[in-house]
Amino acid sequence: xxxxxxxxxxxxxxxxxxxxxxxxxxxxxxxxxxxxxxxxxxxxxxxxxxxxxxxxxxxxxxxxxxxxxxxxxxxxxxxxxxxxxxxxxxxxxxxxxxxxxxxxxxxxxxxxxxxxxxxxxxxxxxxxxxxxxxxxxxxxxxxxxxxxxxxxxxxxxxxxxxxxxxxxxxxxxxxxxxxxxxxxxxxxxxxxxxxxxxxxxxxxxxxxxxxxxxxxxxxxxxxxxxxxxxxxxxxxxxxxxxxxxxxxxxxxxxxxxxxxxxxxxxxxxxxxxxxxxxxxxxxxxxxxxxxxxxxxxxxxxxxxxxxxxxxxxxxxxxxxxxxxxxxxxxxxxxxxxxxxxxxxxxxxxxxxxxxxxxxxxxxxxxxxxxxxxxxxxxxxxxxxxxxxxxxxxxxxxxxxxxxxxxxxxxxxxxxxxxxxxxxxxxxxxxxxxxxxxxxxxxxxxxxxxxxxxxxxxxxxxxxxxxxxxxxxxxxxxxxxxxxxxxxxxxxxxxxxxxxxxxxxxxxxxxxxxxxxxxxxxxxxxxxxxxxxxxxxxxxxxxxxxxxxxxxxxxxxxxxxxxxxxxxxxxxxxxxxxxxxxxxxxxxxxxxxxxxxxxxxxxxxxxxxxxxxxxxxxxxxxxxxxxxxxxxxxxxxxxxxxxxxxxxxxxxxxxxxxxx
Amino acid sequence: xxxxxxxxxxxxxxxxxxxxxxxxxxxxxxxxxxxxxxxxxxxxxxxxxxxxxxxxxxxxxxxxxxxxxxxxxxxxxxxxxxxxxxxxxxxxxxxxxxxxxxxxxxxxxxxxxxxxxxxxxxxxxxxxxxxxxxxxxxxxxxxxxxxxxxxxxxxxx
Numbered sequence: 001x002x003x004x005x006x007x008x009x010x011x012x013x014x015x016x017x018x019x020x021x022x023x024x025x026x027x028x029x030x031x032x033x034x035x036x037x038x039x040x041x042x043x044x045x046x047x048x049x050x051x052x053x054x055x056x057x058x059x060x061x062x063x064x065x066x067x068x069x070x071x072x073x074x075x076x077x078x079x080x081x082x083x084x085x086x087x088x089x090x091x092x093x094x095x096x097x098x099x100x101x102x103x104x105x106x107x108x109x110x111x112x113x114x115x116x117x118x119x120x121x122x123x124x125x126x127x128x129x130x131x132x133x134x135x136x137x138x139x140x141x142x143x144x145x146x147x148x149x150x151x152x153x154x155x156x157x158x159x160x161x162x163x164x165x166x167x168x169x170x171x172x173x174x175x176x177x178x179x180x181x182x183x184x185x186x187x188x189x190x191x192x193x194x195x196x197x198x199x200x201x202x203x204x205x206x207x208x209x210x211x212x213x214x215x216x217x218x219x220x221x222x223x224x225x226x227x228x229x230x231x232x233x234x235x236x237x238x239x240x241x242x243x244x245x246x247x248x249x250x251x252x253x254x255x256x257x258x259x260x261x262x263x264x265x266x267x268x269x270x271x272x273x274x275x276x277x278x279x280x281x282x283x284x285x286x287x288x289x290x291x292x293x294x295x296x297x298x299x300x301x302x303x304x305x306x307x308x309x310x311x312x313x314x315x316x317x318x319x320x321x322x323x324x325x326x327x328x329x330x331x332x333x334x335x336x337x338x339x340x341x342x343x344x345x346x347x348x349x350x351x352x353x354x355x356x357x358x359x360x361x362x363x364x365x366x367x368x369x370x371x372x373x374x375x376x377x378x379x380x381x382x383x384x385x386x387x388x389x390x391x392x393x394x395x396x397x398x399x400x401x402x403x404x405x406x407x408x409x410x411x412x413x414x415x416x417x418x419x420x421x422x423x424x425x426x427x428x429x430x431x432x433x434x435x436x437x438x439x440x441x442x443x444x445x446x447x448x449x450x451x452x453x454x455x456x457x458x459x460x461x462x463x464x465x466x467x468x469x470x471x472x473x474x475x476x477x478x479x480x481x482x483x484x485x486x487x488x489x490x491x492x493x494x495x496x497x498x499x500x501x502x503x504x505x506x507x508x509x510x511x512x513x514x515x516x517x518x519x520x521x522x523x524x525x526x527x528x529x530x531x532x533x534x535x536x537x538x539x540x541x542x543x544x545x546x547x548x549x550x551x552x553x554x555x556x557x558x559x560x561x562x563x564x565x566x567x568x569x570x571x572x573x574x575x576x577x578x579x580x581x582x583x584x585x586x587x588x589x590x591x592x593x594x595x596x597x598x599x600x601x602x603x604x605x606x607x608x609x610x611x612x613x614x615x616x617x618x619x620x621x622x623x624x625x626x627x628x629x630x631x632x633x634x635x636x637x638x639x640x641x642x643x644x645x646x647x648x649x650x651x652x653x654x655x656x657x658x659x
Numbered sequence: 660x661x662x663x664x665x666x667x668x669x670x671x672x673x674x675x676x677x678x679x680x681x682x683x684x685x686x687x688x689x690x691x692x693x694x695x696x697x698x699x700x701x702x703x704x705x706x707x708x709x710x711x712x713x714x715x716x717x718x719x720x721x722x723x724x725x726x727x728x729x730x731x732x733x734x735x736x737x738x739x740x741x742x743x744x745x746x747x748x749x750x751x752x753x754x755x756x757x758x759x760x761x762x763x764x765x766x767x768x769x770x771x772x773x774x775x776x777x778x779x780x781x782x783x784x785x786x787x788x789x790x791x792x793x794x795x796x797x798x799x800x801x802x803x804x805x806x807x808x809x810x811x812x813x814x815x816x
Contacts, residue, residue: 235683235718237718240713240714241713242712242713243713342788344788352784356777356780356781356784357777359776359780360773360776360777360780361773363772363773363776364772364773364776367768367769367772368769368772371766371768371769375765375766379765381754381765382753382754382755383754383755383757383760383765383766384707384755384756384757384758384760385758385759385760385769386707386713386715386758386759387704387715387758388704388705388758388759389758389759389760389769392759393770393772393773397773397777521684521685521686521689522686523686523687601685604686604687605687610685610686611686
């Protein structure tokens with residue numbers, strides 16, 4: 001019964017969304033206030049209806065209602081409660097329901113918080129947002145319905161893939177989706193602005209908080225996925241340039257560019273046309289990601305050809321929204337006034353460079369991800385594009401970006417003082433130099449470029465601090481003055497500090513762990529020792545154990561450092577009951593220096609077990625950096641200038657300066 | 660033959676989809692000489708595990724990946740250089756096995772994309788900023804010209 005209610009609510013949500021597309025858009029065209037106002041209650045009820053459908057499906061999962069096909073195929077009665085709940089989005093149909101739920105959530109948030117938007121713009125934004133919802137609700141109901149019943153119901157379900165039964169992964173999709181579905185708002189704003197034919201700095205101020213929120217969640221979502229891969233897949237890798245990862249990384253790159261170009265537009269009215277285009281492209285990449293992950297083209301081009309319904313449907317959505325958006329852009333962009341002028345060496349100039357490099361990087365990842373499929377489709381030739389390709393092409397694009405990163409914020413708008421910026425950065429150059437010398441002194445292994453890479457990360461971190469110190473006048477003003485400036489500095493400045501500092505940390509972590517990773521692969525018998533990353537690791541034996549829904553072989557390792565005990569690591573090999581699938585659980589000892597990472601393998605022919613022990617130096621900097629970037633986004637979002645509703649108040653409070 | 664190979668690869672792939680992901684290189688496979696072993700690892704990271712989804716043979720514990728790892732080490736012990744080892748593997752398993760495709764006509768667009776987009780972008784930026792820098796020097800419209808003529812004419816009088 002509850003399942004049918006959910007199904008019904010989803011259909012109702014589709015109808016509400018159709019109303020939300022048509023009525024406010026027409027109302028805005030004929031300037032009918034009442035018709036425009038329909039958008040708000042429609043957006044809210046659309047969200048509530050989808051939420052109801054979502055909860056109904058979750059109820060079916062929690063109560064293990066195997067008469068629902070989706071539950072029977074993806075859940076199991078013995079699964080822990082948290083994974084029953086997370087199981088809702090652990091499969092195609094459920095994850096598409098989560099997709100539309102988040103889409104509707106953003107729409108409802110604009111309806112509630114967008115009080116300062118001009119009524120026509122708000123009506124149009126919500127109408128465009130609803131048109132995306134119509135497309136995906138239709139997709140859900142027609143090709144991926146999670147509410148289909150099964151008769152007779154099986155006695156138990158097939159279970160969730162055990163490597164997905166993990167807390168980080170369970171909550172990774174909601175964050176990731178909040179990120180890349182969130183860019184739909186930027187898209188809706190762009191389309192609405194193109195329809196209005198008017199775009200100004202205020203538009204950028206309205207779009208930025210939504211883009212920032214989406215970007216934050218995408219950042220942390222990607223980081224969670226990477227963190228999960230690191231400890232769950234069992235060989236300590238944290239990024240694989242897998243098409244599924246690329247699918248979320250492309251919108252992240254474009255979204256990061258969008259945040260920066262919207263900044264130029266808000267402050268200087270420049271880059272208007274480009275920002276609108278970037279908003280369209282960013283969400284198009286989100287749609288592309290959805291297509292790559294959800295159509296089945298990934299597993300093989302053949303499985304796509306066998307059951308093309310879903311793939312073709314998403315492809316049609318992709319073509320409709322990207323093509324429609326770009327066509328509208330081509331029609332209307334000419335009418336828009338170009339904004340402020342600037343010299344190449346200026347804050348604007350540096351942000352243009354940022355956009356150029358980020359967009360090139362996104363294009364590289366896009367082409368690299370799609371090329372094998374396209375080539376096979378066109379010529380039948382099969383090639384692979386993997387990590388060595390991406391490292392070789394993406395890496396070099398990031399170097400100029402990171403070098404320029406601390407310089408940009410130190411340049412003035414319109415016309416910057418390059419030598420002055422260099423002077424202010426002297427402390428960062430010094431920090432980089434010290435890092436290079438220290439890295440060569442400490443580590444003799446590894447490629448000779450690695451110390452320079454780590455120094456680049458340190459330089460970015462130092463640059464972020466210098467920018468802040470410069471703004472609060474550290475060194476040139478009294479302590480009270482600095483403290484006063486530090487408290488009065490807008491939160492968005494702290495957001496920049498955190499985000500840029502986080503990027504620097506991420507770079508340090510990536511280079512250090514890639515270049516200086518220590519690896520030992522050996523057969524060990526109980527009692528034997530191995531020295532890894534300054535630790536002594538002693539294998540004491542293997543025991544058999546039983547978890548809630550798996551059996552496991554647990555190995556035991558005693559870890560000592562300079563003779564004193566540090567910890568015991570217990571990596572395991574698990575075999576899940578349903579489906580019967582083996583997984584590896586790594587034993588990890590984390591420290592600031594890096595992670596000791598031990599994995600147990602199969603019993604060896606000559607006695608003993610295969611053991612892999614790694615030391616991954618500074619590897620935590622990768623996720624810590626991402627976390628700091630996430631926090632930076634949050635701090636920036638709490639800035640009252642960005643807070644939705646706040647700008648109108650401050651504008652009234654401030655006297656208008658005479659021109 | 661090629662079709663048969665593809666079909667069998669797909670079939671094997673379906674079976675091994677459920678394999679655990681860790682425990683790639685086995686202790687017994689490692690070459691005694693660390694320098695040679697290091698070369699083997701570097702080469703392995705560039706070769707695709709044919710029965711896996713987007714994994715190198717260095718990361719995969721599928722039996723076929725193990726066979727390929729041993730093959731790479733055999734070739735290294737037979738004094739092949741890195742390029743010869745790759746050629747040897749490609750000759751048997753096709754270009755598909757390379758995770759970094761070779762620079763060829765069919766991969767031209769792939770390799771040139773970053774450069775084309777970057778330089779295309781630079782050209783666009785230059786073209787977009789130039790007229791705006793000269794905005795003050797834009798030619799006068801017909802109306803403006805007429806008005807100017809009028810003013811000049813009145814001044815002459």
